[in-house]
Amino acid sequence: MPLTSQSIRNVLEIKDLNIKFHEDSYLKTVDGCEALIIPAVLTYLPPRCINCGFDNLVKNGFNTNMIIVPSLVHRPTYLALKRQRFLCRECHTTFDAQTNYIWQNYQISQPVRQLILSETARNQSNKDIAQRYHVSDKTVQRIIDEEASQHQQYAKDQLPKHLAFDEFASVDKKMSFIWCDSDRHTIGEILAYRTSRYIKAYFCGFSLKARMNVETITLDLNAGYINLVTELFSNAKVVVDRFHIVQMANRSLNQIRIQVMKTLDKTDKKYKFMKHEWKQFLRPMGKLEKVLPQYHKSVDYYETDLNLVTEGLALNHNFETAYETYQDIMTALRTHNMALFDQTLRAYHQLDNPMDTTIKSFKKYRQQVLNAVESPYSNGYLGGTIGRIKKIKNAAFGFRNWLNYINRIKIQLQWLHPVRQTVRNIKVPRPI
Structure with missing residues (x-):
């Protein structure tokens, strides 16, 4: 030849x-x-x-x-x-x-088809891919749809032992539901709607045995989801995502800080410290500098972090009490100390500030929140996945067709994405 x-x-x-x-x-x-x-x-x-x-x-x-x-x-x-x-x-x-x-x-030759398919696994629009390989954007979408037809949905006779639930804004600003495997960090399914009726109809498609094998479900403080879990998964423990616990406590303490700060004159050094160095109030007390004074631009003199925070707390007794409650909550979450968290909830008394609402919510879902303190599972992976889904939508300048949107999400994050099938507490050897 x-x-x-x-x-x-x-x-x-x-x-x-x-x-x-x-x-x-x-x-x-x-x-x-x-x-x-x-x-x-x-x-x-x-x-x-x-x-x-x-x-x-x-x-x-x-x-x-x-x-x-x-x-x-x-x-x-x-x-x-x-x-x-x-x-x-x-x-x-x-x-x-x-x-x-x-x-x-x-x-279209098979090599070009494979190149287009590999490009769809990256975060770029169909039109950009089509222009690169001299085809139409409809051809790119057709190749994605052909790949989607090769993949089956989650088997209806089995479910992972540990699930995570969340929601995100999808097509036309409607809210959609997503769940994933908390152990293997893989997407289970994405549903077009987040309504209880829609979710219930989907999970009722799984066998009763599969649903009874589910041990934990991690979600945010959504009453609709919590009630749905107890109805569909009789043996599962509801675990509130720790991120939402921290977020609620942070928001409450920040609102109280702003209320106290507004009682001061804007030229007051304490006002400037509380405004510009607000993160100091959210840090663990054990990490605040207690010995060596440092220069703080907000107050224009040298002082320890602990002394400046203490001066701010001394302005309002309820602010100081809320700060101590916040520190106890953060310590309990870091150390997985259920007793400390439960004791903090029981010892809390009404302060007539935003912390009351947060503690009231924790008390209402006391057992689910305590499960979060003890459990190693969280919605961290699912939150990151939703962040990537938003980037897919932004890169494509939005989607009007729900099926095209879901196929593009799955082709990037699931089907053509190299997933390390690692189970919690199992170490995978690093490649040499």
């Missing part, structure tokens, strides 16, 4: 030896764009007719197809493939020579 012919095979990723090259390539304007044309011939004699099965075949001319193949430069490249045509003398039908380089009735 000539060296030039083998070189073309290597460049175009052609493995089929029935495709032969006898002419030089040339430049030609195709659809208003200068393109590189590579002539080729596909010919062989099939053993029998693909329609009737008899072997009474004769060659009957050629059909030429323009096939999109990988490009070395930005200029589009086409394979002008002359495909042998066959006539069956038994059933009097005709058919063209076939090759695994191109699917039946396709004008």
Whole structure:
């Protein structure tokens, strides 16, 4: 075989030896764009007719197809493939020579299709991918849909032992529901709506045995989800996501700080410290500098962090009490100390400030919150996944079609995404 012919095979990723090259390539304007044309011939004699099965075949001319193949430069490249045509003398039908380089009735080669599919696993729009490979954005979407048809939904006879629930804004600003496996960090399913009726209908599709095997479900303080869990998963413990516990406590303490700060004159150094160094009040007390004075730009003198925080707390007794409650909550979460968290809730008395609402919510869902203190599970992975979903939506300038949106999410985050199938407390050796 000539060296030039083998070189073309290597460049175009052609493995089929029935495709032969006898002419030089040339430049030609195709659809208003200068393109590189590579002539080729596909010919062989099939053993029998693909329609009737008899072997009474004769060659009957050629059909030429323009096939999109990988490009070395930005200029589009086409394979002008002359495909042998066959006539069956038994059933009097005709058919063209076939090759695994191109699917039946396709004008895109398999290497280009694989390149497009790999590009869809990255965060970029269909139009950008289509422009790069000289196809239409509808072709890119069709390839995504074909890949989606190869994947099955979660088996209805099994569920992971540990689940995580959350929601996000999807198409047309509607809220959609998502759940994942808390151990393996894989998406279970994304539902179009977050209503209890819709979620219940979905999970009722799983067998009772599968639902009874679920041990924990991590979610935020959503009363609708909590009530739904007790109805669908009789053996599962509800675990409130620790992030939401911390967020609620942080927000309450910040609101109290602002209320106290507004009672001061704006020229007061304590006001400036509480305004510009507000993060000091959210830090663990044990990490505040107690010995070495440091320069603080807000007050324009040297002082320890602890002394400045203490001066701010001394302005209001309820602020100081709320701060101590906040510190106890954070300590209990860091050390997984259920007794300390429970004691903090029981010892709390009404302060007539935003911390009352937070503690009231914790008391209302006391057992679910205490489960969060003890449990190693959280919605951290699911929150990160939702963040990536938002980036997918932003890169595509929004989606109008729900199915296209979900297929793109799954192709990036699940189907073509290399997932390390690691189970909690199992160490995977690092590659050498």
